[in-house]
Amino acid sequence: MPLTVLAIDDSRTIRELLREALVQAGFEVHLAIDGLDGLEKLEAAKPHAVITDINMPRMDGFGFIRAVREQPQHSALPIIVLTTESAAELKARAREAGATAWIVKPFDEAKLVSALRRVAVA
Amino acid sequence: MEQSDIRSAFFVECEDLMEALNEGLDRIEETLDEGHDDETVNAVFRAVHSIKGGAGAFKLDALVRFAHQFETTLDSLRAGRVSVDPPLLALLHKAADRLSDLLQAARTGSEAADIDPDDLAAQLAQAAGEEEVGEADAEDLGFVPMRLDLDLPVAAPDEVQSGRYSIDFSPTRALYACGNDTSILFRVLGDLGRMEVRLDRSRLPDFDSLDWQESWLDWHLTLETDEPEHQIDEVFEFVEDLCRLEIRPMPLEAPGPDPEPEPDPEPDPPASGPAAPRKAPVEDGRNASPRATVRVELDRVDRLINIVGELVINQAMLSQCVQDEGVPPRSPVRNRLDDFRNLAREIQESVMAIRAQAIKPLFQRMSRIAREASEIAQKQIRLVTEGESTEVDKTVIERLADPLTHMIRNAVDHGIEPADRRLHLGKPPVGLITLTAAHRSGRVLIEIKDDGGGINRPRVLEIARGKGLVAPEAQLTEEEIDGLLFMPGFSTASVVSDLSGRGVGMDVVKSAIESLGGRITIASDPGVGTTFTISLPLTLAVLDGMVVDVGGQTMVVPVSAIVETLRPRPTDIHVLGSGDQVVAIRGSLVPIVDCGSIFGFRAPVRSYGESVLLLVETARQKLCALVVDTIHDQRQVVIKGLENGYGRIPGVAAATILGDGRIALIIAPEEAVDIGTSGGTFSMEF
Numbered sequence: 001m002p003l004t005v006l007a008i009d010d011s012r013t014i015r016e017l018l019r020e021a022l023v024q025a026g027f028e029v030h031l032a033i034d035g036l037d038g039l040e041k042l043e044a045a046k047p048h049a050v051i052t053d054i055n056m057p058r059m060d061g062f063g064f065i066r067a068v069r070e071q072p073q074h075s076a077l078p079i080i081v082l083t084t085e086s087a088a089e090l091k092a093r094a095r096e097a098g099a100t101a102w103i104v105k106p107f108d109e110a111k112l113v114s115a116l117r118r119v120a121v122a
Numbered sequence: 123m124e125q126s127d128i129r130s131a132f133f134v135e136c137e138d139l140m141e142a143l144n145e146g147l148d149r150i151e152e153t154l155d156e157g158h159d160d161e162t163v164n165a166v167f168r169a170v171h172s173i174k175g176g177a178g179a180f181k182l183d184a185l186v187r188f189a190h191q192f193e194t195t196l197d198s199l200r201a202g203r204v205s206v207d208p209p210l211l212a213l214l215h216k217a218a219d220r221l222s223d224l225l226q227a228a229r230t231g232s233e234a235a236d237i238d239p240d241d242l243a244a245q246l247a248q249a250a251g252e253e254e255v256g257e258a259d260a261e262d263l264g265f266v267p268m269r270l271d272l273d274l275p276v277a278a279p280d281e282v283q284s285g286r287y288s289i290d291f292s293p294t295r296a297l298y299a300c301g302n303d304t305s306i307l308f309r310v311l312g313d314l315g316r317m318e319v320r321l322d323r324s325r326l327p328d329f330d331s332l333d334w335q336e337s338w339l340d341w342h343l344t345l346e347t348d349e350p351e352h353q354i355d356e357v358f359e360f361v362e363d364l365c366r367l368e369i370r371p372m373p374l375e376a377p378g379p380d381p382e383p384e385p386d387p388e389p390d391p392p393a394s395g396p397a398a399p400r401k402a403p404v405e406d407g408r409n410a411s412p413r414a415t416v417r418v419e420l421d422r423v424d425r426l427i428n429i430v431g432e433l434v435i436n437q438a439m440l441s442q443c444v445q446d447e448g449v450p451p452r453s454p455v456r457n458r459l460d461d462f463r464n465l466a467r468e469i470q471e472s473v474m475a476i477r478a479q480a481i482k483p484l485f486q487r488m489s490r491i492a493r494e495a496s497e498i499a500q501k502q503i504r505l506v507t508e509g510e511s512t513e514v515d516k517t518v519i520e521r522l523a524d525p526l527t528h529m530i531r532n533a534v535d536h537g538i539e540p541a542d543r544r545l546h547l548g549k550p551p552v553g554l555i556t557l558t559a560a561h562r563s564g565r566v567l568i569e570i571k572d573d574g575g576g577i578n579r580p581r582v583l584e585i586a587r588g589k590g591l592v593a594p595e596a597q598l599t600e601e602e603i604d605g606l607l608f609m610p611g612f613s614t615a616s617v618v619s620d621l622s623g624r625g626v627g628m629d630v631v632k633s634a635i636e637s638l639g640g641r642i643t644i645a646s647d648p649g650v651g652t653t654f655t656i657s658l659p660l661t662l663a664v665l666d667g668m669v670v671d672v673g674g675q676t677m678v679v680p681v682s683a684i685v686e687t688l689r690p691r692p693t694d695i696h697v698l699g700s701g702d703q704v705v706a707i708r709g710s711l712v713p714i715v716d717c718g719s720i721f722g723f724r725a726p727v728r729s730y731g732e733s734v735l736l737l738v739e740t741a742r743q744k745l746c747a748l749v750v751d752t753i754h755d756q757r758q759v760v761i762k763g764l765e766n767g768y769g770r771i772p773g774v775a776a777a778t779i780l781g782d783g784r785i786a787l788i789i790a791p792e793e794a795v796d797i798g799t800s801g802g803t804f805s806m807e808f
Contacts (some may be wrong), residue, residue, distance in 0.1 A: 010168070013176040014130035020128065053175075055168050069299070080299040084175055086769060100301035102359035106178035121306050 003122040004028040008010040008058040009082065014105075018051065018085065021109040027116070035059025039067055042074065049078040049120035051103070051112070054094065062097040069098040078119035082107065083108035132418070133229045134178045134266045137483075140225070143169040143218050148507075151211055158206060167196045168215075173221065182228045182765045185221075191243045192217045195250040203251055210249055217242055219490050245253055249612050287354060289343040295336050297364035304341070311357050315347030324703050325369075344372075364545035390688075420516065423476050430466075431474045431760035437466045474661045478513035481559045481568075484523060485510050495534040502541055502552040503534055507692075512559035514566050515661045518638055522568070525631040529654055530555065530571050537574035537652055547649070549573065560697040561660075568656040577646040579603045586612065604644040605744070608632045634793060639665060639682050639741075657682075667759040667778070667788060668736070670750040673723025678759055678778055679748065683791040685737045686755065692731025702799075705732055705747050712737065715798025716749040717789065720773060738791040746795045761788065773797050 005027045007018040015029055015031050022029045030045035032038035034056040042050075050068070054061035068074045078100040083090050091102055100119045103111055137682055146166035150158045174189035198204045200218040220242050226232075258672045262316040281377070289311075293304060322340040326332075345354065353371070358367055441459055449455050485507040496503035514522075538544075538553030579600060586592045598606075606612060610629040635642045640658040659665065659682065660735055667678035668687075694706045695714070714735070719726045727733070727749075735747040759778035764771065764787075775790035 011172040011175055012135045012180065014127060014172075016128045016131060017179050055164075055171050057165070057168065064130070076298065076301050076303070078303070084171065095300065095363065098300050105175050106181075115360075117306075118310050118357060119302065119306060121303070121309070 001025055001122050002028045002115065003049065003120060004030070004045065004047045005047045005116065005120075006030045006032060006038060006041060006050045007052075008032040008035065008056070008061070008078065009053040010034050011053070014053065014082075018106075018112075021107070021112050025109050025113045031061075035061060035064030035067070035107060038064050042068070042077055047077070048122055051080045051082060051116075053082045054090065061099075062093060065094070065097040065099050080115050080119065129180055132180065133225065135176070136225050139169040139173050140218070140222050141483060141486065142166075143221070144489070145482075147211070147214055148220060148486075148489070150214075151204060154211070156205065160200070163196065163200050167193065167200055170196060170221070175187055175226070175778055177377040180228075185224045185228050188217075188224055188243055189221060191246045191250075192221060195246045198250040204249060213242075213245055213249055215490075215493055217246055219493070222490075230590045231623070231636060233419075262391045276480055284346065284348050285351065286372040287343075287345045287347070287351070288368075288370045288372050288580050289345060289354070289368070290340070291343060291358075292340040292366040293337045294364050294366075297361050298337060299335075300363050300364060302364065307357060308341075308343070311343065311345060311354070314349045314353055314357075315345055317346070320344075357606070390694065407718045418476075420477075423473075427473050427477065430470050431663060431762070434466050434470050435760060435781075437463055442781045442783075447502060470664075474515075474663055475513070477516050477518055477661065477663075479516050480511050481514050481519060482510040484519050484526065485557055485559070487523065488526055488530050491530045492534060492555060498555075499534050500540075501534060501538050503538060504556060505530070505550050505555045505557060512561060512566065514559070514658065515663075517662055518566070518658055521634065521638055522656075525537045525634045525656075526557075526568075526570070528628075528631055530557075532569060533572040533574065533652070537572035539575050562657075566658040566660060568658065569653060570656075571651060571653040573651040576608070576648040576652055577604055577644070579646075579648070582606055600646075604646055607644065608642075633792070636683075638662065639646040639680055662761065664758050664760055665778075665788070666756065668756050669754040669759075669780070669786065670717075670734075671752045671754065672721070673718035673748050674782060675721075675723055676754070676780065677717065677750075678786050678788045679736055679738075679750075679791065680775070680788065681756060683738045684747070685739050688735050688737065689733070690731060690735060692729065695729055695731045697729070701726075703736060705730070707737070707745075707747075710745070710785070712747050713795075714747045715795055717794060718749065718751070720794060720797045721787075722736070738795065746791075748789075748791065748794060748798075759786075759788070 003026075005022055007015065007022065007029060008031075009015050009018065010033055015033070019029050019031060030047060032041045033054070036059040038050065038052060039059070052061045052064055058113055059067070065079050065081075068077055068079065079098070079103040081091075081094040081099045083094070083102055083104055084105045092101060101115050103115050123528055143166055145164050146169065149162050150166070153159070153162075170189055170193045174186055177185040177189060195204075195217075195328050199206065199210075204210065208643075289678060291304075293302075297304075308317070311317060320342040322342060323338065325340065326338040332338075347354070351371070354369055358365075361367075437459075441463065444455060444459060489505050489507065492503055492505040531557050532551075538555070539547070541551040543551065554573045556569070556571040558571070559565075560567050560569075582603050583592070583598065583606070586603075586609065587594055589611060591606060591609050591612060592598065607628045608631075610627065612627055612629070632642055635656055635658070638658055639662070640656055642656045644652065644654055646652040665678075666681040668681055668684060669676060669678055671677075688707070690707075690744060696704050696706065696711065697770075698704060703714045705714055706712075714730055716730070718724045730749050733749045734751065734753055735749060737745060737747055739745055758778075761776045762778055764774065764777050771787075773790055773794040775788045775793075777785055777787050780786050
């Protein structure tokens with residue numbers, strides 16, 4: 001069974017790149033446009049892992065992670081944060097919100113796969 | 123989607139992002155006094171951030187570097203480390219313009235991308251509160267995309283040797299709370315070599331006192347691997363702050379600490395992925411766009427508009443047939459046909475609306491033009507835009523860009539007075555230019571208004587006389603003097619300036635507007651300001667036409683060009699020595715152009731007394747009277763291009779199909795007048 005990943009980013013370009021790379025790597029991909037959309041799609045997508053951007057309208061990545069962690073059935077869902085910088089502060093905030101791991105942009109397929117296999121299993 | 127498709131989609135997305143960015147900056151500017159709200163700054167930040175993110179993916183380094191610096195400054199703003207003031211805002215606007223240039227350069231692959239003439243990046247850095255950096259250091263501070271090629275061992279040869287490590291690993295409860303799974307970590311670690319796992323449950327309390335959310339289990343691992351040590355560190359990269367971790371190299375041949383059989387990993391907190399059946403095909407990200415829009419090629423829309431145009435014509439022909447067959451007016455057939463006509467009209471309007479776009483991007487471009495122009499002219503200008511959501515045909519918007527640019531530059535250059543003069547006159551030092559768009563009675567009105575000195579009419583008249591555009595003794599009304607600005611070859615600026623003196627005059631603006639079926643008028647109040655008003659049709663696909671008969675042919679004249687229609691008395695017609703005729707209208711002599719003869723339908727008539735005259739206004743001749751035989755009616759006609767099939771025909775703009783199926787040519791009044799007067803030097807008397 002392929003690993004199912006929900007990828008959340010408000011940028012259409014990044015969404016397409018994520019989809020491209022993840023499909024290449026053999027994952028099943030669902031896309032969402034922001035945190036709120038991601039929350040709504042969680043039930044239908046039933047992902048093994050989520051990759052999310054931080055800075056998004058309506059609900060940002062931190063808000064999304066917090067909301068997910070509040071739901072008992074998703075309290076252990078691996079959530080990978082996409083960040084542009086390796087800024088320690090950003091990571092600390094993501095961690096505080098309950099992020100599992102992070103990927104520093106720009107990402108490529110290898111980076112995505114490497115991070116995913118360290119946090120999720122189908 | 124191919125990589126190149128994503129790349130071009132990225133640039134399309136960037137257009138939206140730039141729009142959001144500029145809009146946000148404008149909003150911050152508007153609310154400068156009352157203090158901006160955080161969400162606006164956030165939106166601006168996000169736009170730059172997204173551009174940077176996408177640019178990074180396509181390795182557009184110049185773009186990434188600049189966007190990064192821009193973002194850093196915005197971040198300082200967001201965090202409240204710096205506050206907004208007009209100079210900072212001006213810098214941010216400039217940075218947005220530069221970002222737009224860099225995007226354009228990246229899109230076209232041009233080389234100019236790396237030049238930063240104003241050293242904007244350094245200015246941004248300074249504004250962000252960073253220490254000013256010298257030229258040499260600037261590069262170091264620039265953003266360099268960080269690459270972590272995790273799966274490629276880059277070990278030096280001496281590192282590639284078997285190693286044996288003892289790993290003590292005590293997870294905290296936060297490790298589990300953040301969705302980590304020790305069994306996954308161990309599996310990845312096990313992939314590095316041969317591993318032994320020993321569970322230490324000595325801390326596990328009695329069942330009664332067990333807090334099930336706490337982490338009670340410790341692990342002792344022994345790993346024998348050929349991989350360098352940093353590969354082990356990497357496995358723990360995401361959890362190193364969530365556990366107690368100790369990795370020690372061990373002597374290679376030493377016996378394992380404890381040959382206890384490998385236990386199963388502990389029973390984990392809730393499973394990471396329920397094994398429910400998965401359906402839902404891969405979702406299309408574009409459909410999830412927040413604006414719920416589709417991008418359609420313009421060609422397709424135009425094809426649709428064309429076909430719907432045919433449909434409307436076909437419906438008109440059908441109505442005509444039914445009428446000719448003598449079907450009585452209230453019969454069921456006629457009623458159904460009426461429904462059909464209404465539906466066809468509705469479809470046509472809906473389809474036309476597809477081509478309509480908000481004028482906002484064009485207005486945003488004008489903001490930039492005004493900023494740049496005010497810098498060159500060294501004047502302080504504020505451009506206020508209103509009615510940005512007014513929808514206008516896409517082609518109209520595109521073709522408005524040049525005339526508007528020219529007019530904004532004119533307003534800055536000639537309209538607004540220098541600050542010291544304004545102060546002297548008791549005006550605020552910052553000149554105000556207002557750009558407004560609105561829908562009014564089926565047309566689009568665009569107004570460019572400045573609060574400058576107004577048109578200097580004595581000076582205009584003097585120049586026009588000097589250039590021989592007006593007879594020396596002619597007495598002109600204020601309106602007529604203002605109208606001189608639109609004469610070809612007229613330019614009031616005694617010194618050609620950097621800004622507006624580019625060889626383009628207001629006559630070019632006027633003909634550009636007229637080629638869109640529009641009209642432009644001036645209103646000016648000395649000392650108070652000047653207002654240019656452009657009135658445009660909503661669409662270029664249909665036109666309000668006056669259907670006329672000329673020499674036995676049916677033709678259409680655009681109503682927008684017609685000032686008035688009249689039937690002169692024979693005594694009003696005067697024949698000049700050349701044989702040309704003029705008509706006296708309210709004391710002015712207006713040249714007469716016979717549509718019948720210029721299109722070769724008949725020879726010129728001896729006297730046009732009792733003919734029908736359509737008074738049209740053109741840039742070159744001011745007023746001119748077109749002769750037609752009869753006026754049928756006024757109606758909307760669908761414009762059908764002729765140029766693909768027949769090439770350019772002087773005096774003819776396009777064609778249309780009438781209700782009875784006949785083809786009628788649409789006259790281009792400006793050209794018709796040119797032909798009729800042979801572009802001659804007809805001297806006007808007023």
